[in-house]
Amino acid sequence: MNIYDIVFYLFAAITLASAFVVVTARNIIYSAFSLLFTFFGIAGLYVLLGADFIAVVQLMVYVGGILVLILFGVMLTNKITSVQIKTGTLQVIPAILGTALMAGVLIKIFTGTNWHSQMAQYPTKTTAYALGHILLTDYVLIFELLGILLLIALIGAATIARKEEKAS
Amino acid sequence: MEFNTIYNNLFYLVPEIAVSAFLLLVVLADLILGNNKKLLPYLSIAGMLVAGFCVMNQMTFSGAVFSPSGQSKSFGMVTVDSFGAFFKLLVVISTILVVFFSFSSEEIKKSTRRQGEYYTLILGMVLGMFLMISATDLILIYLSLELMSLSSYVLTGFTKLKDRNSEAALKYLIYGAVSSGLMLFGISIVYGLTGSTNLYVINTLLQSPQINMLALGIAGILIFAGIGYKISAAPFHFWTPDVYEGAPITITAFLSVASKAAGFALLARFIKVTFVSSVAPSGHWLLIPVFPWKELLIVISILTMTLGNFTALWQTNLKRMLAYSSIAHAGYLLLSVAVLSNQGLVAMLVYFAIYAFMNLGAFFIVMIIANKIGSEDLEDYKGLGYSMPFLGVTFGMFLVSLTGLPPSAGFIGKLYLFIALVDANMITVAVIALLNTVVALYYYIRVLKEMFLSKPTGEPVSLRLSPLSLILILVMLAPVVIFGVYFTPVVEFAKSCITILGM
Numbered sequence: 001m002n003i004y005d006i007v008f009y010l011f012a013a014i015t016l017a018s019a020f021v022v023v024t025a026r027n028i029i030y031s032a033f034s035l036l037f038t039f040f041g042i043a044g045l046y047v048l049l050g051a052d053f054i055a056v057v058q059l060m061v062y063v064g065g066i067l068v069l070i071l072f073g074v075m076l077t078n079k080i081t082s083v084q085i086k087t088g089t090l091q092v093i094p095a096i097l098g099t100a101l102m103a104g105v106l107i108k109i110f111t112g113t114n115w116h117s118q119m120a121q122y123p124t125k126t127t128a129y130a131l132g133h134i135l136l137t138d139y140v141l142i143f144e145l146l147g148i149l150l151l152i153a154l155i156g157a158a159t160i161a162r163k164e165e166k167a168s
Numbered sequence: 169m170e171f172n173t174i175y176n177n178l179f180y181l182v183p184e185i186a187v188s189a190f191l192l193l194v195v196l197a198d199l200i201l202g203n204n205k206k207l208l209p210y211l212s213i214a215g216m217l218v219a220g221f222c223v224m225n226q227m228t229f230s231g232a233v234f235s236p237s238g239q240s241k242s243f244g245m246v247t248v249d250s251f252g253a254f255f256k257l258l259v260v261i262s263t264i265l266v267v268f269f270s271f272s273s274e275e276i277k278k279s280t281r282r283q284g285e286y287y288t289l290i291l292g293m294v295l296g297m298f299l300m301i302s303a304t305d306l307i308l309i310y311l312s313l314e315l316m317s318l319s320s321y322v323l324t325g326f327t328k329l330k331d332r333n334s335e336a337a338l339k340y341l342i343y344g345a346v347s348s349g350l351m352l353f354g355i356s357i358v359y360g361l362t363g364s365t366n367l368y369v370i371n372t373l374l375q376s377p378q379i380n381m382l383a384l385g386i387a388g389i390l391i392f393a394g395i396g397y398k399i400s401a402a403p404f405h406f407w408t409p410d411v412y413e414g415a416p417i418t419i420t421a422f423l424s425v426a427s428k429a430a431g432f433a434l435l436a437r438f439i440k441v442t443f444v445s446s447v448a449p450s451g452h453w454l455l456i457p458v459f460p461w462k463e464l465l466i467v468i469s470i471l472t473m474t475l476g477n478f479t480a481l482w483q484t485n486l487k488r489m490l491a492y493s494s495i496a497h498a499g500y501l502l503l504s505v506a507v508l509s510n511q512g513l514v515a516m517l518v519y520f521a522i523y524a525f526m527n528l529g530a531f532f533i534v535m536i537i538a539n540k541i542g543s544e545d546l547e548d549y550k551g552l553g554y555s556m557p558f559l560g561v562t563f564g565m566f567l568v569s570l571t572g573l574p575p576s577a578g579f580i581g582k583l584y585l586f587i588a589l590v591d592a593n594m595i596t597v598a599v600i601a602l603l604n605t606v607v608a609l610y611y612y613i614r615v616l617k618e619m620f621l622s623k624p625t626g627e628p629v630s631l632r633l634s635p636l637s638l639i640l641i642l643v644m645l646a647p648v649v650i651f652g653v654y655f656t657p658v659v660e661f662a663k664s665c666i667t668i669l670g671m
Contacts, residue, residue, distance in 0.1 A: 105386060109357070113380040116363035140174060141181075141234050141245060142307055145299065148188060149315050152292040155195070156322035159285040160337075 008048055015041030032070050039063045050121075053128045177233040180248045183222040183256060184298050190215025191291040198284025205283040209267050212287045216267070216294070220260040227253050230667055232304065232368075243368040245305040247437075247668075252302040254517055254665035255433040258524055259297050259426045263290065265528050265640065266422045272637050274539045275327045275416040286326060290422070292319035297430035304441055306355045306365040309434065310348070313394065316430065317344050320423060324415040336414025343407040344397065351394025357387035367441040374456050375445060381458060388459045395438070398431035399498050402471035409479075412491035417538065420487060421531035424494040425524045428501075432520070436505050436513065440668045444508075451510035452592070465506035470600055473499025477607040486534050486544045489611060490527070493570060496608060497523055503601060504585055507592045510666050515588040517662035519581035522569070522651055526578055529644035530566040532637075533559055540631050546615065551624025553616075556631050560619050562641055567612040569648045572605050577651035584659070 018037035025031045039062040046055035089095075135143045178185065194211055201207060232244025267290070270276045276286065296316030303309045321344060325337025359365055361383055362373045373379070397404040412420045439461055444453040455461060476496030483489040501523075504516035536559065537552065538544050553560035569576035582605065589598040633641075651658050 105382075109380075109383045109386060113361065113383040114378060115360050118363070137171070137174065138234075139307075142311060145308070145311055145315065148191070148292070148295065149311065149318065151195075152289065152315060152319055155285055155288055155292075156318060159282060159289070159322055160325065162282065 004048070008045070011041045011044035011048065013041075014038075015045070028074055032067070032074050035070070036063060036067055039067065050127070052126055053131055174234075180226070180231060180233045181246065183219045183226065184295060186219045186222050187215060187291060187295045187298060190218070191288060191295060194284065194288050194291060198288070203281075205280055208283050208287050209270060212267050212291060213264055215291060216260050216264050219294070219298075220257060220264075223253050223256045223260065235366075243366050245308050245366070246299070246302050247304045247441075248302060250665040250667045251437070251513070252433065254662070255301045255429055255520075256298055258429050258520060259294060259301070262422065262426045262429075262524050262528060263294055265532075265644070266290070266418050266426075268636065268640055269418045269421065269528075269532055269535065272539070272634060273416065273418050273535060276418060278329060279327055282326075286323070289319040289323050289326075292316075293323070293422070293427070297426060300430045301433040301437075303434070304367045304437065306358065306367070309438070310352060310355060310394075313351070313398065313434075314348060316427060317348065317398075320419070320427060323419045323422075324411055326419065327416050330414075332414040333416075336411045339414075340407055340411045343404075347394050347397035347404060350390045354387040354390025354392075354394070357383055357390070361387070367438065371442050371444075371456075374443070374458055379458055384458050388461075389464075391438070392435075392464070395431055395435045396468070399428050399435065399502075400472075400495050401468050401498055401502060402475055402495075403468075405472065405475070405495050405498075408495055409488050409491045412494070413485060413487045417487065417531055417535040420491075421528050421535075424490070424531070425527055428494070428498060429520055429524070432501055432505070432516065436516065437668055439505065439508070447510065453508045453510075455508065462506055462508055465502055466594070466597055469499045469502035469506055470597065471499075472496070472502060473601065473604045477604050477611075480611045481607070483611070484546045486546060486549070486615070489546075489615075490530060490534065493608070493612075494527065496604065497527070497570075499604070500582070500585060500601060503594075503597060504588060506597075507588045507594065509588065509592060511588040511591055513666045513668075514659070514662050515581075515584040517665055518584045518655075518659055521658055521662065522577040522581040522647065525644045525647045526566050526569040526576075529641065529648065530563065530570060532640060532644065533563045533566065536631070536633070536637055541629060546618055549615065549618045550622040551619070552629075553619035555624065555629050558633070559631070559641075562645055563619070564616050565645060565648060567615060569652070571609050571612045573609070575652045577648045577655070580651060580655045580659075 018034040021034035043055045043058040230249035234245035299312035321341045400408040473496045480492035504512045569578035572578040572582040
């Protein structure tokens, strides 16, 4: 086991453990804070994969932006800290059977499949240049479509948030 | 890819560009015009007409564009062909009709100040559908599906005056998020297996023997879950009745026709491009033996139509009943994909061309009656056939056509489907579908019975149709009646539109 493996398992453990807390914590503040470690762990995994740009974006957008927004939302909402979230268990036996089956199939797939893989090419310089180039040439359609998707999401969010006015 | 190539490729995307341009125009016009929202629907209709015109121009040529560099020219991200043009035309026509519906919808009138958002989101849905119809790249498929879903979630909860609107939107969003998550997981497995998101590249790689069948099978099922959710096929249909009941009727009608059409176009293209190795001279598709599409589709479609038809029997709300009936129709349409032949494709196009008009027509009349009596309950329809004879009779004609009785157009749709099934030696399936039609007869006719054979309970209501509504009903009624007896043009047109660019 070399240093790369150790770092990988470290980040994977951080991600998994904090993700577990996110879904099981009874206090929503704890969930929001442990989400921070989940995002951080994933950023670490990106770095290990040689995707430096995505790792930085992950930190800036998810940790810096989205998480802060979530925390603001949690803090500014009245009484939310005292609300007991219903994480009770229903239908225990069918749920265990279902998840066990699902886990079995997935483990079988992930261990038994001959995945399409190629040798990692460690970038000598930052990947931002190549990413920018490919986004504006090969994937320009996807890029522009994402722009429209975000516009629609903004307009949709504004529509939902707006109070209904009586027709004049 | 050079910028020159991109520029040349844009020519193929003219309809999509037109829709995006008008989407932005509607946003701008909404801002500039202030409180005068009268112009916006006309702007959307103009956009649809321009897009429709561009699609018509593309009818005859085909090609694949936006191929990533290093790939051969024919491996594109977007494929333009006559099959796509047919479905785009269908989307354009139903959008124009739905915009006209919105003129006379009381629900939409109540929120005049938000008209700009309403039409922007409708155009957003249209753009998503256009790209869904012609996408041949998994990233584009996922993104266009999301664009369409996102707009439709908001539109479902557009009127906020009743609780059930918000409930419907929330249910739609949660189920939708789960299904697109499943689909994305399936896509990631396919990418892991093949190292490509391009359907043509995946097709060539699947023909090599060292593909893990189990992984591909799970991926296929997961991707089908995402598409099946959009077309409301059986195990993924739970949202349909609640969403159709809670959404404004204009949006319900739009979802039941246009978004279903886009979903079916995507499904047919996905199977044809990814899993078919060659087309036999008889028109049958030869599947690459990696995934049992035929068996899966047959089981799902029988489940879908039986469940849709039998649950529709107990419904007392007309919107809910029409929702279950649209699930049943999705079942019949899935059979036309399950045939896996060019003939099945013709049946699907003919069925859709007719289904669009009759289903929109039925929803429109439910909307007009709901505007007047404020209810969609079957109880309140008692004796309406006498107080509103014109609406009663035309509604009856749409329902008869939805059942598929001759001489209505619905019969022709079903006829071509059954011919395709019998030709593919799927006799048992054809018989099950036929028995299902008999069940459907019961609940469609029950509405007519309430309207014409029951005594009105309250005082009689009278309704003066606006000229626009009258014209709209006649426009939708004409194909339903005419295609029932003179169906050669629509069949010939469908036959000319089955080119799916593929292997």
